[in-house]
Structure formats: structure tokens, C-alpha cells
Amino acid sequence: MSATSTVQLMDGTSLAKRIEDAAARAAEISPRTGTSPCLATVLVGEDPASATYVRMKQARCAKTGSRSRHIGLPATTTTAELIDTLAGLSSDPGVHGILLQHPCGPHIDERAAFEAIAPEKDVDGVTMHSFVAMSFVLPGFVSCTPGGIMRLLEAYDVDLAGKHAVVVGRSAILGNPAGMLLLVMNATVTYSPSRTAGLSAIVREADVVVAAVGRRRLIRGEGVKPGAVVVDAGHDPGNVGDVDFDTASTRTRLITPVPGGVGPMTIAILPAQTVDAAANLLGIQRH
Template sequence: MSRTRTAQLMDGAGLARRVVEEASDRAAEVTRRSGATPCLATVLVGEDPASVTYVRMKRARCAKAGIESRLVSLPAATTTAELVETLRSLSRDTGVHGILLQHPCGPHIDERAAFEAIAPEKDVDGVTMSSFGAMSFGLPGFASCTPGGIMRLLDEYDVDPAGRHAVVVGRSAILGKPVGMLLLARDATVTYCHSRTSDLAATVREADIVVAAVGRPRLIRGEDIKPGAVVIDAGYNPGNIGDVDFDTARLRARLITPVPGGVGPMTIAVLLAQTVTAATTQLGLVRG
């Protein structure tokens, strides 16, 4: 009697631990050689419970990696102008090497204006237009953390995007759009889809690599996964539910990320790694 084969899980948590361990070693080297500790400043507007929890988790990971974590908490009533000035001040602070603006910041905040107040060399979250442009043209800069983590996961599992058809479901400025550009840079043929795509399922069925990043629970059904495809679920919805119907998709995919434990841990790991890289550059150190 034959058994139904299921997809291999892509262990983002395990890979993230190794990325953080490497970042920790590099952070210690930075401190030894310069006397300075790599520093990540996180700006939090208001007290949204999910954001507060996420920031607390990031600060704990920083501490374990030997990275200084500076928290700047601002009241919910902070204006865009006040937030911009805070970010510009941190950009001028030589003791800060990376800046993270925890978002969402509230409907009254112009987040794009706030992001653009972050100096490109300190944009370790990869959210500025400068970072997106550099990434798109293959120039030095920082990738958006979640897309960067997705690419590391693909490399870890020997998935070469070259010549593959990658379908990205989602078009956000910090996830969908940049991950498509990173895949394109690796010679994938990229199709962007979104909530208004006509017959989304038909496009997904053609994908060798599916990146789900639209924020709709179980939008991608297992029956629409091409047999043997690689499925990256970058969605996170209440109840630890991704954008892919995991139970059915794993019956057809070759590789699949779980939610949680897949893409999420890689996001924070890349953030820490890029903070250490930023410190190394700003302090004039060359890794030997």
C-alpha cells in the first residue's frame, strides 16, 4: 500500500539560529576591533499590543546576539513631522548603526515620509526607496528583511530560481515587490499577482515557485499548487494561519514553509545580520 508523499518542510527557525550565531560572532569581532557595540535603534509609535510584543522579541534577540538595542517609544499622538525628526536625529547619531521603524504607525502617520527620513546606510530593514533602488539594480545596500530571508531559505534548500517561473502573490513595498525583484535578479521569470488578479488560481498553477504574501488566510489552495513546486508562505494571519492552505498544499509541493517557523524567524535573523554589516561599514572595519 503506497503512502502519500508530503512536502519537505523548510526549517526557517533552524536556519535563522545559524544566521544569528554568525551575526553574533561578527558583532563580537566588531566590538573587539573597535570598542563599539553594533547598535539597532527601534522606534515604536503608540502601544499596539502586537507591535509591542514584536519589538520585545527583537530586543531579546539583539541581546543574545551581542547587539545593543535602543528603544525609542513615542506616544500614539506623535505627528509625522515629529516622527521624521526623531528618525533624522537617529540617522545623525554615530552611536546608532541601524534603524528600525516598527509599523504600522497609525493611520495619521505618513509612513513613506517617515521611512525616507532613515539614512540609507542605516536602513537595515530595507524600507527606503534608496534601498529598493539599490537592490533592484544589484548595487550595494540592504534588502528588505523578509525578502532577504526568503532568498536565504531558497539557497539553504538548493532551490535555484534561474529559469523557474516564480509567482508572487502580493505587491507591498517591503515584501511582494522586493522579493520579485530579488528573484528576477536570480534569473527567474516573475509574475506578480494581487487581490485583483483575474483567475489567480490559474496563474498559481503555472508556478515553480510560489511566494504568498498578500495577508489573506488560506487564499492559496492546495489543488492550485503545481506538483513539485516550492511554496513560500510569507503570510501571517490571526491564529497562526498563513496565506496558503498548508494541509492540502503540502500534498502537492516539494518544499513548503510552515507558519509559524518558516519565513518569520528569518526576517529577524536578516535584520540582525544587516545591523552588524552596517556597523562594520560605518566603523570602517574590513572583515579579515
Template sequence: MPVPARTLDGTAAADAIYDSTAVAALEFTEQHGRAPLLATVLVGEDPSSQTYVRMKRSRCRRVGIDSRAVELPASTTTAELVARITELSQDPAVDGILLQHPVPSHVDERAAFEAIAPAKDVDGVTMASYAAMAFGEPGFHSCTPGGILRLLDVNGVDPAGMHAVVVGRSPILGKPVSALLLARDATVTTCHSRTKDLADHVARADLVVAAVGKPELVRGEWIKPGAVVVDAGYHPGGIGDVDQAGAAERASWLTPVPGGVGPMTIALLLEQTVAAARRHARAAV
């Protein structure tokens, strides 16, 4: 009988990061007389985005990070949003900036992201951060991809030498996780909507990262026995991008949905906010 996949428990790993981040935030506050500060920017009234921002602000309070909410109407133009983010980038009281994704369709999201100063890009969304990830240089990781790598690390899964197949090429998930895995010496295949024979690519993978945004696109029978499977999707009803039941029968490790990748994203965001605050303090000396 096949052995069921072991669980890559993102909730437990995130809790450990929250604990260490709380210690670091307290040390910073005691040394500098203020807490690290994360500015969250929300454009419009999308209910899911509002929920995510409230969750992130709640987690900030949990670990001793201050947060500043910047809420803009859905009618905000690209120029107005860029100007507001530029103000935050120039504000010495702000350590990190999070622009909640997605923004309204009429806004140039890339232009808004690029208005974030790289030193405050704690969500890892700028081209400067992507370049740092691609070249293995110091910088802030995109939080979900960085969370995936951290989750592998805490469970002793080393991607070096693995054939990793990433399904999805979005600029905030698929592309950066491919870059991070390549920097960690994996051999990386990035699949997307134009990829032919997706099942064949997945079947050859030692490590599968599903980040395509389509419910259960990756079927359990595609998974190579013993492969590590990271499901970065989330859809109503607790469904991911992977056929969880089928994958659990073949994979060696599998992230649950929910409770796998999701918790790691906010944990990395807050850890990187404290790191940004420390860098700003050192630069000001």
C-alpha cells in the same frame, strides 16, 4: 502516493544566522570598543508591535548587539516622527534604524521611512534600498524578502530559470521579493487584488510566494506538483496565506507556519545591523 513536501525550516536557518552574527558582533566589539547598535522606533501602543519590538531587542541581546528603544505616543505627527528618525540617522553611535510597521494611520509612513539614512536602513524599507534590490547592487535587503531568498539558498533551491508567482504587492514584501527574484534570474509574475484568474497563475508556477495577508487564500489544489511554496502570511491560530495541508500534498518544498519565513526576518535584520556597523567603521577611518 505523492511524497509530502519537504520543510523549509526557517527556525534552523535563522539559528545558524544568529550564531554567525554573534561571532561577527563580538569581533566588531573587540575591534572598536563598542557593540553594534540598533535603534528601534515604535509609535503608539499596538500590542502586536510592542511584542515584535521586544522580540527584536531580545534577539539583539542574544547576539551581542546593543539596542536603543525610542517609544513615541500614538499622537506623534509625521513631522515629529521624521525629525526623530533624522536625529537617529545623524547620530554616529547608531548603526541601524528600525521603524516598526505599521505606524498610526495619520502618519505618512513613507515619509518616515525615507528619513532613515540609507546606510542605516537595516530593515531595507527606503526607496534607495528598493532600487539596490531591483538592480542587484550592494545594499540592504528588505528583511522578510531577504530572509525568503536566504531560506531558499540554504536548502539548495535556486530560483534561476523558475517561473515565480508572487501573490501580493506590498512595498515591504511583495514588491521587493519580486525584485530580488528577478535579480536572481527567475521569471516573475506579481499578482494582486486586480489579478484575474489567480488560480491559473499559481498553477503555472515553479515557485509560489504568498504574501497577500489573507488566510489560506492560496488553495492546495492550485499548486503545480513539485512546486516550491513559500507562505509569508501569519494569522491567529498559526494560519498562513496558503492552505498548508493541501499544499503539502503537492509541493516539493513548503515553509511551515509558524517556523518558516518569520524567524528569518529578525535574523536578517541583526545580520544587516552588524554589516552596517562594519561599513560605518570603515567609512570613519
């Protein structure tokens, strides 16, 4: 099957605007409780890209009627100090969701830091508790980027049952949870780190490819099965993803652009889950 004339872009920018109305739900919370959902963002150091991501997420929350509280920590912050900050936010009743912007720096034990976030406030889906909840379809919060990917696939009517999905990458907050969410939808999932021997041959057999490894243009068109669905979760300087868009788009049925594909969905999931967290913590039943 040739996808040259039938390729369709998965438009995350448009879909993100239509994602379930977090603003309306936030508006229900304030008059009933006297407060509004609050997201605490934590940033270690002054990396410009990380600071930009935090501002984008805060702005998106503001559009839903949620508040944000930012905690900027110096680059010299230790793991113990970061854990103390996150533990304090976890016990603060005025905070409903916590986002630790990563990477935090090579001297920080990020896993230890993530685990200091209370599961009920883990709106970025980074704790082990959240990963287990995703895997077993239990109440909890999904990792934002994998959650956004699944919303995209659903919106474009991608039937995953029985399909071979290849996830290129195995990070704890992107590749691993993305694969588990695909498995939950009855896809046959292959995890392929970038060092996988014969990676191109494995990707070429995939009905669905999720590229999440952070390697510029690692996947090229000739390595994609004709008619496949390709989700590019990579984003490098210059708006370049893990997939060589120009060559891959001539063969795919559906493909995400970079930017405008996965990124907007990631940012949209966060405020929606922050509102959910606030409703849960404040005892507001969803109608």
C-alpha cells in the same frame, strides 16, 4: 509530479540559528572600536503585536552582542514628529541601524517616514535607496523578510533560473522586493495582487509561489502546481498564513510552515545587517 510523499518543510527556525555568525562579527567590533553595534527601534503607539515583534528583534540582537535603543512614541505622533525622530537617529553616531516598526497607524505617511532613515542605517531595507540597490545588485541592505525568503530558497537548493515565480502581493517592503530578488536570480516573475483576475490560474502555473498578501488561506492546494515550492510569508492571528497548509502540502515539493518558516528568518536577517551597518560605519573591514 505528485509531491504527496516527497514534501519537505523549509525549516526557518533551524536555519535562522545557523545564519552567518553575527555574534562573532559583533565581538570583533567592540575591542577594536570601543563600542558595539546598536539598533534603534521606533514604535508608534502600543499595538500589542507590534510591541511583541520589537521585543523579539531586540532579543535577537542581544544574542549577537548588539545593543538596542528603543524609542516608544504615542499613538498621536504626527508624521512630522516621527520624521524628526528618525532624522535624529540617522545623524546619531552611536546608532548604527534603525528599525521603524510598521504599521505606524493610518494617519502616518509611512513612505515619508521610511525615507527619513539614512540608507547606511536602513537595516530593515525599507527605503527607496535600498530597493534600488536590491534591484541592481548594489551594496546596501535587503528587506528583511524577502532577504530571509531568499536565504531559505538557497539553503534548500531551489534553482530559480528559468523558473516561473509568482509573488502574490505587492507591498513595498515584502511583495515588491521579493519579486526583484527573484528576478535577480533569473526567475521569470509575475506579480499578482490579491485582486488579480484569474489569480488561481496564474498561481497554478508557478514553479515557485511567494504568498505575501495577508489574506488567510487565500491559496489552497488545488490551486498549486504539483511539485511547486511554496513560501508563505503571511501570518494572521491563530498562526494561519496566506496558504492553506493542509491542502497545499499534499502537492508541494517544498513548503514553509506557519509559524517556523519565514518569520524566524526575518528576525535573523535584522541583527546580521545591523552588524554589517556598524562595521561599515566604523570602518571595520570584514575578514
